[in-house]
Amino acid sequence: MNFSSPLTALFPGASGRTVTALSAHRETxxxxxxxVEALARESSVAATQLESVLFRLGLLGMVEPRRRGAEVRVVAGHLVWDAVGQLTDLRGRLADEVRDRAAAxxxxxxVHLALLGKVAEGTAAHPADLLEIVAVPPAGAPADWRPRLDAFAERLSRDLGNLxxxxxxDTPDDARRAHGTGIVVIDGTAGQLP
Incomplete structure (x- = not known):
C-alpha cells in the first residue's frame, strides 16, 4: 500500500492529484x-486538465458551481470529502486498526505494542516498505502466544499489502531502547491503552 499518497496510488493521474490537493485544502x-493557478501548482496538474477534473467534481457536487477559470471552492460538508479524508489519513487509521485487532x-x-517503520511513519510508497511491530508479551504468556502474534502479523501484512x-x-523500556518509540498503541499493563 502507498501510505504517502494513497489517493494518487488508487486514482492515478490528474484526478487523483487534484482530489488530494483539494482534500488538503479543505483540511486547512x-x-x-x-x-486555479494555486490548485494547478498544488496538484501538479496543468490548468487545462484541471478544468476537466473540476467539471466532473462539480457534477458530483464536491465543488461549488463555477465558470472556467474562476476560483474553486470545495463543498466542505459534502459526504465524499469525509471518505476522501479517511483515505488521506491512513497513518492515524492504522494505529486504531492495529490496536483494535490486537485487542480482539x-x-x-x-503489555506494550508499538508500530515502527515506513508504514507507521506514513511514508511507505511500495509494498516492500515495512511495518514493524514491537511487542512485550504479558507475564505468564501461554506457549502459543508468540505463534499467535506471528499469525496476527501475517494477517495484518496481507490486509495492508506491506510486510x-x-x-x-522483555519490557517496554527494552523495546524503546532497542527500537525507538514509534507509535505506541498499547502501553503499560496488559491491555491498557496509551
Missing amino acids: AGSAALS ELDPAP VAVHLA
Whole structure:
C-alpha cells in the first residue's frame, strides 16, 4: 500500500492529484476560495486538465458551481470529502486498526505494542516498505502466544499489502531502547491503552 499518497496510488493521474490537493485544502482552509493557478501548482496538474477534473467534481457536487477559470471552492460538508479524508489519513487509521485487532486477536493482550517503520511513519510508497511491530508479551504468556502474534502479523501484512515484521522485547523500556518509540498503541499493563 502507498501510505504517502494513497489517493494518487488508487486514482492515478490528474484526478487523483487534484482530489488530494483539494482534500488538503479543505483540511486547512475549509471552503475558502482557491485560484486555479494555486490548485494547478498544488496538484501538479496543468490548468487545462484541471478544468476537466473540476467539471466532473462539480457534477458530483464536491465543488461549488463555477465558470472556467474562476476560483474553486470545495463543498466542505459534502459526504465524499469525509471518505476522501479517511483515505488521506491512513497513518492515524492504522494505529486504531492495529490496536483494535490486537485487542480482539491477542489474548492475553501484550503489555506494550508499538508500530515502527515506513508504514507507521506514513511514508511507505511500495509494498516492500515495512511495518514493524514491537511487542512485550504479558507475564505468564501461554506457549502459543508468540505463534499467535506471528499469525496476527501475517494477517495484518496481507490486509495492508506491506510486510509486517515482529520484534519482541522483555519490557517496554527494552523495546524503546532497542527500537525507538514509534507509535505506541498499547502501553503499560496488559491491555491498557496509551
